[in-house]
Amino acid sequence: MIIGIDVGGTHADGVLLEGTKLVAKHKVIVDQDHLSETVIALLRDLIPEDRRQLERIHLSSTLATNAIVTGNLEPIGMLIQAGPGINPDFLAQNGPTWFLDGVIDHRGHIIRDPDTRLIDEAAAAMRQAGIDSVGIVTKFSYRNSIHERFIADRLGSRFSHICMGHQISGLPNFPRRVYSTWLNASLTQQFHRFKEAIEQGLAHLGIDCPCHILKADGGTIPFARAIEFPCESVHSGPSASVMGCLALAGQPSDSILLDIGGTTTDISLLVDGVPLLEPYGINIAGRPTLIRALNTISVGLGGDSAVGFADREFHIGPRRNGPPMAQGGTTPTPTDAMVVLGLLAVGSAEKAVAAMNSLGTGWDPEETAGRLLATFAERVRQAVAAMIDSVFSRPVYTVSALLHRRRIIPERLIVIGGPAAALKQILESCFTLPCTVPTDYEVANAVGAARTQLTAQATLYADTADGRVSIPEISCLEDIPNRFGMAEAETKLEQVIRGIASEMGMTDRPEIDFLERLEMNVIRGFETSGKILNLKAQIRPGLAAVKGVQR
Amino acid sequence: MNSFMPRAQNRTALILFPAFDWCISPTHPEREERLLYTRDQLIEEGLEDVDNIVFLNPELATHADIDRVHLCAPSSARLLTESHLISAGATLRIARAIMDKEAEKAFAIVRPPGHHAMQTVFGDRGFCIVNIEAIMIEYIRRHYGVRKVAIVDTDCHHGDGTQDIYYNDPDTLFISLHQDGRTLFPGTGFIRESGGPAADGYTINLPLPPNTGEDGFDMVMERVVMPILDEFKPELIINSAGQDNHYTDPITNMNFTAQGYARLNRRLNPDICVLEGGYSIEGALPYTNLGIILAMAGMDYSHVKEPDYDQARFRQPEEMSQYIAGVCDKALEVFANRGRTKKEALKKKVVGERKSIFYDTTGFNVDETRQYHLCPDCPGYTEVTATSPRARIHAFTVPFNACPTCQRTARNLFSAAQPVPQTITALQDRVADIYETK
Numbered sequence: 001m002i003i004g005i006d007v008g009g010t011h012a013d014g015v016l017l018e019g020t021k022l023v024a025k026h027k028v029i030v031d032q033d034h035l036s037e038t039v040i041a042l043l044r045d046l047i048p049e050d051r052r053q054l055e056r057i058h059l060s061s062t063l064a065t066n067a068i069v070t071g072n073l074e075p076i077g078m079l080i081q082a083g084p085g086i087n088p089d090f091l092a093q094n095g096p097t098w099f100l101d102g103v104i105d106h107r108g109h110i111i112r113d114p115d116t117r118l119i120d121e122a123a124a125a126m127r128q129a130g131i132d133s134v135g136i137v138t139k140f141s142y143r144n145s146i147h148e149r150f151i152a153d154r155l156g157s158r159f160s161h162i163c164m165g166h167q168i169s170g171l172p173n174f175p176r177r178v179y180s181t182w183l184n185a186s187l188t189q190q191f192h193r194f195k196e197a198i199e200q201g202l203a204h205l206g207i208d209c210p211c212h213i214l215k216a217d218g219g220t221i222p223f224a225r226a227i228e229f230p231c232e233s234v235h236s237g238p239s240a241s242v243m244g245c246l247a248l249a250g251q252p253s254d255s256i257l258l259d260i261g262g263t264t265t266d267i268s269l270l271v272d273g274v275p276l277l278e279p280y281g282i283n284i285a286g287r288p289t290l291i292r293a294l295n296t297i298s299v300g301l302g303g304d305s306a307v308g309f310a311d312r313e314f315h316i317g318p319r320r321n322g323p324p325m326a327q328g329g330t331t332p333t334p335t336d337a338m339v340v341l342g343l344l345a346v347g348s349a350e351k352a353v354a355a356m357n358s359l360g361t362g363w364d365p366e367e368t369a370g371r372l373l374a375t376f377a378e379r380v381r382q383a384v385a386a387m388i389d390s391v392f393s394r395p396v397y398t399v400s401a402l403l404h405r406r407r408i409i410p411e412r413l414i415v416i417g418g419p420a421a422a423l424k425q426i427l428e429s430c431f432t433l434p435c436t437v438p439t440d441y442e443v444a445n446a447v448g449a450a451r452t453q454l455t456a457q458a459t460l461y462a463d464t465a466d467g468r469v470s471i472p473e474i475s476c477l478e479d480i481p482n483r484f485g486m487a488e489a490e491t492k493l494e495q496v497i498r499g500i501a502s503e504m505g506m507t508d509r510p511e512i513d514f515l516e517r518l519e520m521n522v523i524r525g526f527e528t529s530g531k532i533l534n535l536k537a538q539i540r541p542g543l544a545a546v547k548g549v550q551r
Numbered sequence: 552m553n554s555f556m557p558r559a560q561n562r563t564a565l566i567l568f569p570a571f572d573w574c575i576s577p578t579h580p581e582r583e584e585r586l587l588y589t590r591d592q593l594i595e596e597g598l599e600d601v602d603n604i605v606f607l608n609p610e611l612a613t614h615a616d617i618d619r620v621h622l623c624a625p626s627s628a629r630l631l632t633e634s635h636l637i638s639a640g641a642t643l644r645i646a647r648a649i650m651d652k653e654a655e656k657a658f659a660i661v662r663p664p665g666h667h668a669m670q671t672v673f674g675d676r677g678f679c680i681v682n683i684e685a686i687m688i689e690y691i692r693r694h695y696g697v698r699k700v701a702i703v704d705t706d707c708h709h710g711d712g713t714q715d716i717y718y719n720d721p722d723t724l725f726i727s728l729h730q731d732g733r734t735l736f737p738g739t740g741f742i743r744e745s746g747g748p749a750a751d752g753y754t755i756n757l758p759l760p761p762n763t764g765e766d767g768f769d770m771v772m773e774r775v776v777m778p779i780l781d782e783f784k785p786e787l788i789i790n791s792a793g794q795d796n797h798y799t800d801p802i803t804n805m806n807f808t809a810q811g812y813a814r815l816n817r818r819l820n821p822d823i824c825v826l827e828g829g830y831s832i833e834g835a836l837p838y839t840n841l842g843i844i845l846a847m848a849g850m851d852y853s854h855v856k857e858p859d860y861d862q863a864r865f866r867q868p869e870e871m872s873q874y875i876a877g878v879c880d881k882a883l884e885v886f887a888n889r890g891r892t893k894k895e896a897l898k899k900k901v902v903g904e905r906k907s908i909f910y911d912t913t914g915f916n917v918d919e920t921r922q923y924h925l926c927p928d929c930p931g932y933t934e935v936t937a938t939s940p941r942a943r944i945h946a947f948t949v950p951f952n953a954c955p956t957c958q959r960t961a962r963n964l965f966s967a968a969q970p971v972p973q974t975i976t977a978l979q980d981r982v983a984d985i986y987e988t989k
Contacts, residue, residue: 084838084858085596087851090557103858106591106837111858140595175556175597280599287555288600395599395606397590398572399634402608518571520587525801526578532587 001053003046004450005039006060006214006240013446014042020247020451023048025443035063036197043205051206060214060236060449063194064187068234068285073186074133077126079151080178081114081138091175094182096129098122100138100151107463108143108470119154127158133188135181137165139174142472143461149475161188166472168229169290170459170536173280179287184231191230195223210505212454216282216293218243218275218541219455222504231291235282237445238296239541242268242275244448245414247543248438253411256384256431259444260417262304263320267384268296269391271408275541279394292457294541295391299383301376303335303419309359314375325355332359334376335419337369343422373423377430384410384431416441453544454510456500458537460493465522465530471496482530486519489533497537510539559603560849564654566641567593568609568661573634575912580802580830581663581678589660592837593844604848605654609641609661612686616643618986619693620685620716622935623672624942624975626988627681630672635680638663642687642825649787649822650695656847658792658824659683660840666704666791666827667737669715671919671937671944675912677708677737684791684825685716688723691787692951693984698722701785703776703819704729705812706793706827707803709740713791714754719747719923719930721890722952724755724783726776728768730796730805731758736911742878745885747904748896748923749930752889755779755882760874764806764865765814767875768796772818774879779886780819790821794829794839798865799857802830806865809835813842813852821847834859896925908937915940929954932961946977958982 001023005014007030016024026045030038039059048054067073077096082088083103091097098121102114126134134155138147145166152162163185165177198211212220214236226233241259252273259266269276275294282293300318308315316334324335326347332355338344339352356365356372363371392407413427413435420437428435438444462469462484469480469489474496480488494512501510516536521528569586576582599606616639617627638661645657665684667677674680684702691697702717704710704727717723732740746754757771780788794800796807816824824843829836838857845852896902901922908917919937926932930950937944945968947961958980965978970989977988 082854084856085592085841085854086557086598086601086845087854090555093555105833105858106588106595107833140591172591172595173597173600174595175600179555288597393608395567395608397567397569399570399637400572402568402637403633405608520571520584521577521582523578523580523582523584528578532584 001048002055002450003043003057004446004448005042005057006237006445006449007035007038007062008237008445009062012038012042013443014046015443015446015450016046016048017447017450022440022443022447025446032062032066035061036194036201039198040201040205043201043207047205047207054207054209056209057207057211058214058220058449058452059211060240060445061233062237063191064230064234067187067190068183074189075131076133076135076182076185077122077129077131078178078182079119079122079134079136081147082174083111083139085139091178094179096126096131098125102138102147104138104140104144104147106140106143107466108140108461108468110144110146114147114151116154119151123155123158132159133161133185134159135163135185137174137178137181141166141177142170142172142459143470145470145472145475145477161185163188167475168231169281169292170457170472171280171290173290176280176288176290180231180281180289180291183234183284183287183289184229187230191227191233195227214240214449214452215455216291217277217455218294218452219539220452221454225504231289234284234291235293238266238268239294240445240448241266241416242294242296242448243452243541243543244444244446245416245438246270246275247447247451248440248444249414249436250543251412251414254408255412255414256410258380258413258415258417258427260415260419260423261302262418263300263302263317264298265301265380266296266298267380267387268294269387269408269410276391277541297383297387299380301379303338304333306331307333307359307372309361314372316376316379324352326352332356334373337372338419338422340365340369341373344419373426374430377423377426380427381430412436414438416444451543453542454501454504454506454539455541456497456504456539458493458496458500460489460533460535462489462533463522463530474500485531486517486533489535490514493535493537497539501539508545512537513540556597556600556602557850559601561655561847562603562605563844563848564605564607564645564648564657565598565844566607566609566645566659566661568637568641570634570637570662573632575663575675575678585662585830585832586660586836588833589836589840592841596841598844601848607644607648609637610644611636612639612643615986616686616690617681618979619689619981619984620670621668621672621681622670622937622944622946622948622975622977622979624939624944630674630680635663637661638665639681639683639686642683643690645823646687646691650691656822658844658847660826662826664793664827666706666710666713666793667708668712669908670948671917671935673917673939673942674910676712676908676910678828678912679712682712682716684713684789687823687825688789689951689981693981697786698952699783699785700724700787700789701726701780701783702789702791703821704791704793704827705796705815706791707795707800707805708736708793708828709756710791711737711739714740714744718754719749719933720950720952721750721753721930724753724779724785726755726757726779728757728759728771730803731760734761735803737909742881742885748902748925749893751892752886755886757878757882759805759878760871761804762806762867763796763871763875764867765808765811765862766867766872768807768811768815770872770875771879772815775882777818778883787823788819788821790816790819790824791827792824792843793827794835795831797829797831797835797839799831799834800829806867808860808865809838809842809855809857810852810860812839813846813855816843816846893925896923897927900925924957924960926954926957929957932957934964943971943974944977945971945974946979949980949982951981953982
């Protein structure tokens with residue numbers, strides 16, 4: 001049995017699953033200042049009588065997201081080595097930052113080592129400022145991590161936590177690596193305290209099963225690993241909701257997932273039944289990062305969005321002015337329209353009619369309500385179309401990729417959230433697609449958290465002309481023979497990912513996808529001097545295989 | 552919007568299309584790997600996240616876009632691969648970005664390049680088959696009605712293809728800065744090549760001595776290029792942004808730098824850049840391309856320096872500066888005297904010209920003659936005859952700015968021409984946007 005917990009902004013939901021069967025569900029109000037207590041309170045009502053039956057707990061929490069939004073992050077020091085390129089001053093906005101003067105080039109060649117005096121001066125200044133946690137990022141560290149590790153070694157044991165850019169992601173993009181590293185280092189101590197509180201609570205409840213944390217990419221990591229990479233726990237809510245849809249109404253086709261809430265609608269896409277990922281990572285508090293994440297967009301359209309009518313058209317959201325008029329509010333909302341049309345039974349029907357009349361459309365309340373919801377659906381449809389366009393426009397670099405680009409053609413809508421059932425028919429006719437509203441959709445996020453499995457990603461860059469291979473995620477930098485080829489590279493990367501997975505406690509043999517494979521001859525002076533191989537592979541986000549009872 | 556990333560002052564559209572799966576031949580300089588390190592540098596810099604910079608994918612040009620500019624034997628469909636249609640198509644996409652005001656500046660970092668491709672095309676010349684700048688310019692003229700365009704070619708090799716296509720067009724100012732043709736392929740680009748009879752003085756060549764560095768390029772920009780542009784007043788400025796003047800380029804002998812390219816670009820302030828040559832793929836291209844992008848975008852490029860850059864190394868000797876000053880004076884004179892030969896030419900009605908064009912990639916010569924039919928109201932139509940060892944072209948070409956009389960005359964001559972075996976008889980009418988063969 002697995003418990004899934006999703007901590008949201010106001011409520012926290014929990015479910016107990018046996019296989020795919022929902023055994024128990026529970027909901028509590030969230031105390032954002034005491035998250036661990038909220039979690040423990042939920043657990044208390046969910047744990048099965050026979051505790052030995054509980055295999056795992058999966059937790060999607062707002063801890064990291066809250067810390068960022070409220071600016072409640074601990075002070076850290078950043079050591080950044082930019083080398084030639086864009087003026088790096090903008091990277092110093094997060095807090096105390098020291099720039100080092102070493103250079104590693106695009107091929108991972110060391111051009112100049114950093115001046116050790118600068119490192120020592122930075123270390124002394126950080127100690128003096130009481131900084132105990134450090135982030136280190138060098139440009140092109142995903143090609144060659146040696147400077148990051150050299151700088152970390154030089155700082156030695158004087159700091160209790162050091163986070164290096166190459167460990168967070170093997171993908172390129174220096175500013176994103178800087179922001180991810182900064183975020184990771186800034187969250188470390190808080191996450192530590194959270195883990196301790198949860199562990200104490202679990203011990204108190206007599207539970208000793210493993211606890212996994214949900215990530216933004218639709219996967220999980222063990223708590224122990226999350227301590228090292230707390231940034232990965234950011235923004236796990238949307239990923240719980242996507243995985244919940246997948247669990248409750250999974251389709252092996254291209255689909256649109258909508259999570260319609262009070263103020264926003266979250267949109268995500270399934271391609272051949274697999275959730276679509278961001279090309280690099282998620283944006284957090286205005287900062288682009290390399291934190292792997294599902295591609296979700298949030299539009300300011302929800303059941304409680306404020307509605308106005310001017311110039312012969314409806315204006316919906318993005319603001320919310322309190323509750324719908326049917327429930328005692330002062331501003332008309334889409335929820336009021338649903339009440340007028342008898343799609344939703346909340347609050348006062350009379351007040352809902354008054355809401356429609358107050359818009360001054362000149363139509364009768366039913367017509368106003370119908371047109372309002374049609375407009376609502378149309379706005380969502382436009383946002384979905386724009387998202388599909390932007391996915392199609394992602395840059396490609398080969399003739400073959402350009403000629404074989406495939407546009408996502410959705411075959412189905414899967415909708416969850418408060419107004420989901422009420423809007424089903426309107427969405428169907430607007431999108432001209434069948435629309436599924438899964439049962440138990442109110443606990444979709446918690447179910448998603450429970451059913452999610454481990455994910456991992458790693459990248460390999462081999463340069464046989466230089467005789468070296470780099471797998472940044474595991475700080476690997478090894479010599480290779482000149483005959484090292486694509487087959488060897490694939491095997492090596494597969495082994496690495498399997499290793500990461502089994503270290504995280506995965507017992508099944510995971511299926512590994514290769515997302516990128518680039519092989520190129522290095523030509524110097526009209527002769528081939530070697531090959532460059534660049535690979536990216538992952539355990540894709542998906543539902544854990546279920547043993548036992550099927551629904 | 553996003554204060555954690557820098558913002559481009561000018562909204563800039565980029566197409567970065569390295570065509571990792573295309574090469575002329577596996578060990579040719581124009582190979583798969585050519586833009587690998589440039590791609591790596593630009594992506595690592597985080598340019599995709601810079602506010603106000605947008606990355607676009609190329610599209611495929613159509614054969615009609617090619618035939619608007621070129622006379623291909625046996626045909627554009629037979630000569631061009633998809634890669635050529637993509638690199639040409641990329642320029643059309645960025646042209647639209649500029650003309651539709653999606654962006655204020657645009658740069659197509661694509662391959663294969665195009666500036667050695669002449670109006671007649673029998674194969675690959677200087678790594679080029681079709682002239683991607685000319686295809687873009689005629690597309691812009693066709694769809695957006697732009698007339699006056701300036702092309703500034705800063706590739707180390709003379710842009711002989713672009714010169715050839717616009718040689719008799721007074722509405723296209725072509726300025727080429729390059730290593731002296733006595734020392735480098737294609738062996739042309741001397742000051743005396745100054746335009747056809749209807750456009751004399753609108754082709755400006757600036758042959759620079761080997762080892763010219765930042766000072767020399769600065770001088771040419773300041774004394775010649777900028778003043779001429781100010782006077783010509785183009786509606787669009789295009790930079791054929793070859794990057795092989797770089798001190799590390801393996802197939803040229805110049806001393807230019809990433810800082811120099813960035814500064815040149817900031818001063819030139821082009822609407823559109825199109826990558827041409829540049830074969831120092833590790834030591835130069837990642838830095839020169841980044842420098843040019845930042846200059847276009849109005850961003851700080853002061854940190855874009857090659858790892859081994861040392862300005863002092865590239866000071867040029869005084870006598871070189873004097874020599875370049877002489878080149879500048881002569882070029883200015885060419886422009887000052889522009890348009891003077893047309894009156895004389897009009898008396899003759901038809902002016903003939905003959906040249907031999909060498910196709911270096913597979914090694915053959917084309918013998919070409921042109922008859923410029925002059926007209927007091929327009930640049931006139933041209934009759935082109937070109938013969939390669941395998942094929943022959945006989946064409947009547949009508950420029951976009953031709954008058955109705957010249958257009959009609961060319962059409963009549965084409966209709967009257969008898970088809971000849973092994974010969975492509977063509978009418979290329981850019982006014983009506985017609986390409987016909989028989």
